[in-house]
Amino acid sequence: MKGDNILDTNRLNALMSFDIMDTPPEAIYDEITSLASSICNTPASIISLVDDKRQFFKSHLGVEINGTPLKDSFCKHLIIDDIDTLVVEDMHKDKRFSNYNMVKNDPNIGFYAGASLTTENGERLGTLCVLDYEPRQINEKQIDSLKTLAKQVVQLFELRKSKKTEEDQKLDLERKGKLLDNIVNATGIGIWERNLNEDLLTLNDQALEIYGINRDSLSEFNTDIWFDLIHDEDLPEVKRKMLACFTYPSVGCSVQYRMLQNDGNYKWLQEIGKVLQWSDDKKPQLMYGTVQDITEKKSYTKELQRIKNNQDAMINSSRDLMWSIDLDFNLITANTAFHDLVEKIQGHPFKEGDPVFSDAVPQQVTDKWKSYYQRALTNGRFSVKQKIQNPKKFWTTYGLTSFDLMYNKEGEITGITCFSKDITSEVLSQQVLISAKEEMQKIMDTSLDIICTIDEEGYFLSVNQASKAIWGYDPKDIIGTNYMELVHEDDKPSTKNSAATATSGKKVLNFENRYIHRDGHVVPMLWSSNWDENEGVFYCIAKDNTEKKKAEFQLENSERRFKTLVQESSDIISIIDLEGNFTYVSPSTTKILGAAPEKYIGTNAFDYIHIDDLERVKEKFNSIIDNYSIEIDSFRFRDINGEWKWFESIVTNQLNEPSISGVVVTTRDITEKKKAEKQLENSERRYKTLVQEGSDMICIVDENAVFSYASPTSTKILEITPEEFVGRNAFDYVHPDDHDYVYNEFIKIIDSSHINIKPFRFRHGAGHWVWLETAITNKIDEPTIKGIVVNSKDVTTKVQHLRAIEAQNAQLKKIAWTQSHIVRAPVARLMGLVDLLRDDKEKLKSEEREQVLNYIITSADEIDHVIKDIVENTINAIEIEDIK
Template identity: 50%
Template sequence: MRGNNILDKKRIEALESFEIMDSEEENLYNDITALAAAICNTPISLISLVDEKRQFFKSHYGLDFNYTPIEESFCKYLIQEDEDLLVVENTHIDKRFANHPSVKENPAIGFYAGVSLTTTNGYRLGTLCVLDYQSKKLDSVQLNGLKTLAQQVIQLFELRKSKKNEENQKNELERKGDLLNNIVEATQIGIWERDIKYDSFKLNDEGLKMIGHNEDDMNSLSQNAWESLIHPSDLSMVKDALSSCFNDKSEVYDIQYRIQNKKGHILWVHDKGKILTWNGKEPVLMYGTIQNITEKVNRNSEIVRLKNNQEAIINSTEDLLWSVDTEFRLIIANNSYHKLIERNIGYQFKEGDFVFEYDFNKEISNKWKAYYERALKGERFSIKEKFHDPSKKKTTYGLTSFDPLYDKERNLIGVTCFSKDITAEVLAQQVTTNAKEELERIMDASLDIICTFNKEGYFLTVSEACKRILGYAPKELIGRKYIDFIFNEDRPASQKSVVSVISGSIETYFENRYIHKNGNLVHMLWSSNWNSDDEIAYCSAKDITEQKKSELQLEQSERRFKTLVQEGTELIAIFDQEAKFIYVSPSSKNTLKMSPEELLGSTAFDHIHLDDHEAVYAQFMEVTKNRQVYMKPFRFKNGEGDWRWLETIATNQLNEPSINGIVVNTRDVTDRILHLRAIEKQNTKLKEIAWTQSHIVRAPVARLMGLINLIRDKKENLEFEEKERMLQYIIKSAEEIDSIIKKIVDNTAHTLDIEEIE
């Protein structure tokens, strides 16, 4: 037996399904309790329904309240104990009832009889019960009457429940009908029925409204009348679609076309339908919907227009625009991108294509892949990239920006790239940079100082050369006044020069002296030019210290040379090949007592001693063959008419363009020659002495020796006379020796001037 427990869920559910708890009082049930009380002759009768917490009295005859908590319930015992009937004749002696408040106290119930209200499914919902203040007994008629009434109550409950269900179902149907109407109205979908057999076309209100009619105008129209509304251009398409449905049962009619409404407006409609009733192969009835999609079509055409415009915009640029998804597949790209790709790999990528061509340069592919991957990590960045275009054989520079691409939900779906051709900018920048660098290199490579200064005389720029020339680094000079570095004595002249430069004249070859960092003076040669637009003087300065030194040396050596040539005793002259004077050094006045002017034009031979002509001529001729010839002293008549001995070295300079003659260096050696002559004369004398001595002294000795030899060898053969003659010879020779020795002593003393020697 089910439902015997108060808390049984199923019992509670069954109770709830009757929707009776807390319901309004109903006379129907009050009549039953009144009848029960009357049958049983009790003051109180209740229809009590018990749920898990309390008991509700659907009808309460003889009591003022309509519920009690479950603790105070008597009826629960029937459910707990699963009894159909409970009769307690004297509550005061029943252990279940005796301590009950309503038994012990007010209203001090003395009798209870209850019959279970059990559903057809067996669930005990509560009781129909009677109560009295005194103990009593019920006879069998009374108990049967109570049971019958309880049966009546449960039937009323069942009836009530089924009635409620019917109402609910009816409401549901009505609601559904309303819903459909609302949907049709809200979606403005027209519904139609086409009777092919009887050639009629019916539209609902929405459909009629769509074409600008109402139900009163037309309830039904012929196929022809309907077709007359269709746009002429679309009519054949509609007919074709319909006829293919008529021929094929599985065909669905689904087309979009234009119709003209009553007001003359053109509408786009979406017409859908299917033939649902066939008579064999003959179509009978067709149902469908028709929807005004004018706005959608317009919107679509607007979207197409926008898309076209956007495409036009992105395709009108030379810049490259493209995006790839997370797997490096092309999402979209503009024409410039497609063209570039085509030039590089020979064809274009289509949307969805993997953007790396397998055969293409791996290095480049990997580089781009790395860029995409970087952007796919969420980074936004730009790179400057060289693009090589093989077809044009040129290199271009692109500035490509990478932006992560997100959808509406902020999911990363790819990378958007924008690449701008910045070749012109790069080249221009390169040219500028190159020019600037070149200029700087030129400036810094220059051995001369290149500098600028302003009106106030402050150095603005100075090239590196200043370090070498002046010992200062450029930064030590820039911002300082040029005048501070100039040697005191040269300052006024320098300032004057600067003033003239600033007034617009170009100053070249201005010399001054700067003070080197180490204190030395540096000779500088300046060229300066004033730019009146910039108000800047552009200058270059050369270090001419060495030049100055050598100039000074040259000057000194020139002076020395001049002194030598003019003041010296040596004569320098240049002759042509005919021995004519071309040049005569001023020293001719000293050497020859003749001015150069007196000599020029004459020939050497005009002045040379006739006796020496031949020798001098021969030697002079030799100069034309040899480079240099020493000419023996010859006699030359000087300005005072004296013969002077001249010693000469002649040098052939005929091939030297600056001279084109024979250069002679001549010295007056008259004194030397005269001395030599004197010495020679003395030598001759001395030789004479020696000679005389050797002959005169030795002759008698030799004679004696010869005579002695003769006597020794031939003494036996000599005749007396001969002996006598030889004796005389010997004596004569001896005397001769004696006198000679005496003479020699005298002669030698006289010749050598003994006193002088001493």
């Protein structure tokens, strides 16, 4: 399509690539238009370039304007029609152009001849054209010239374009070069260029610095000098690499080496180089490369490597197992011991990245390990002890495996580290120790003798169970106490000496001393002890020596026992005849009855017996004729002071025994027992009276007056059951008006043992008030009570009576007062007045006498009134019942 040629993107791109639109006029193009116009003999000539909207005149001879819109363009027709030339002899007569502005109106173009500006690629950019105002003709030669000129224009465009590109490229290269320099400077990388033909090195500033040489001495820095500075160990490698690089077609080389510096130290350098130019015979001409100071990195890496090697060595030489796995339970890494073990189990080790579960072990083992790993993932670090039994080899091993989590830098869990330690030897030695200890303990526990250890200071460190049997103390009571505390006072010095002997290194055998049993009796002991210098401990065995001691003292004992029996016992042994006359009385009478035995010899036993008991005792005694032995229950026997002693007797018939020929009476003084019985009975009765039948109520309260106990009498007295009281506070029942008084009294009990509280009002179960008189006793420290005992008595009647009496008293006082002040007054007056008259002796005047008489009458009247009042008061005397 014709229109498309104008808008063809290839054409437009070609046009744009010349970058000529809207550029200022240039002499070279104006010369061409001038030439064209003179050849064709026309007044005007134009180089017109057509884009998609307009035409631009790069040169316009004889035309003022430098361009027109597309619609006014003649030249576009060459593009539209895709033709190389166009000649229009009369524009007015050509219907394509006759309506054009520039044809119809000024400047009334009459003639047009144009040659297409076509690029090498065939794109039409516009035209070189000639114009005239008059229609005219043009010859073939002229047209060819025009075409040649048009070609020239395009060539000029091309030339211009390539020049422009060159300039741009140059600018771009400069820019890029600068950028590269900056980058190179920033990276600290040195750049070198080696001219191999001339053995010349070119370096940038960085490279100079890295090599440590001056720019001035650079010209002398040839390859040999360079080699001289390279460390001996690295030189062969550098040479080898260099040679490899110089062999066509090398791709470049990289080498690390040490280079001697001015200060005598070596610098680690890394060079990367490449041959840039090769000669035709494949010889390197120019080499280009970078150099970097890697001393720091090198030494750091070296240190890291060293540490890592050490660690690896350590980890791998350990017999403990170490491995780590990722979250999918695949092996990350493991030490040699782990690999060895796995290999032993399944024939080959796990590869890194493989799952750490082996088919060679039972499923439950795999499950167990899986559960351990899971536990570590959920709960974090933990350790587990395992007993591993190998039935084939009959050995058992113990392992302690610790699991911990691995994290990456972001703190995410990345895996589990596992460490398994063989603790078999520890466990076994521990077991041996425990069983040895147990065995030892067993020996000690079953030993009848005391086995103990005592430290240098004499404190028991250990002791076996025998201590309980022999000394009465449990081992735990003894351990920590000093053995001297148990030694009999008299044996302490000798015991100390014995201990000193032992510490000096001699074994002590069969040392005897006495210990005091917990219950106070003396226990003879036989000791063997040994002092351990290293541990600072006595090892002792002690035997209960009682039996031996007993045998030793048997004779003495039996003698003493007899003596004790007869002389010191509380029994009286007497021999009487069948009438009751004493023939022998033991010395114990002195102690018991206050009189020597002689006092009783010849007297009759029945004379001393209480009249109330006599009948019974006699009757019982007489039965001795038919019995060998009888017992006489308690009876009273008079002592020397006339006091009654309670006795009970055993009577044995020894009438047929020639040496005795009497009745032996063994009498025991049971007075104390009897008293105690009586007391008990009394107190029981008292208690019973008080608690159960008495009018007293006994309660126990705590410091806060809360009841913990109330006697059954509470029900009778207050119609409140003991159960109701327990847990309640006593003050809940106290009358508000009495509360403060009672409270103040009650709190005194904390500091004293006994307090009496005067009657106060207490709420009866039925709601009314009763008066209680109370005594409280502090028994907080008494273990069986642990409280305050409250003993209360209903004194309501008493209080009422008291009140009545008080009221009565008040009434009486009133009467008495009346008597003294009201009755006595007029009486006294009368008496005085009468006296006055009687003792008058004519001293009174008659009017005075009259007055005295009037006074007498007044007083008499007064008395009359008073008596009437008294009678009335007495009638209103208090009725006790009213007070309630």
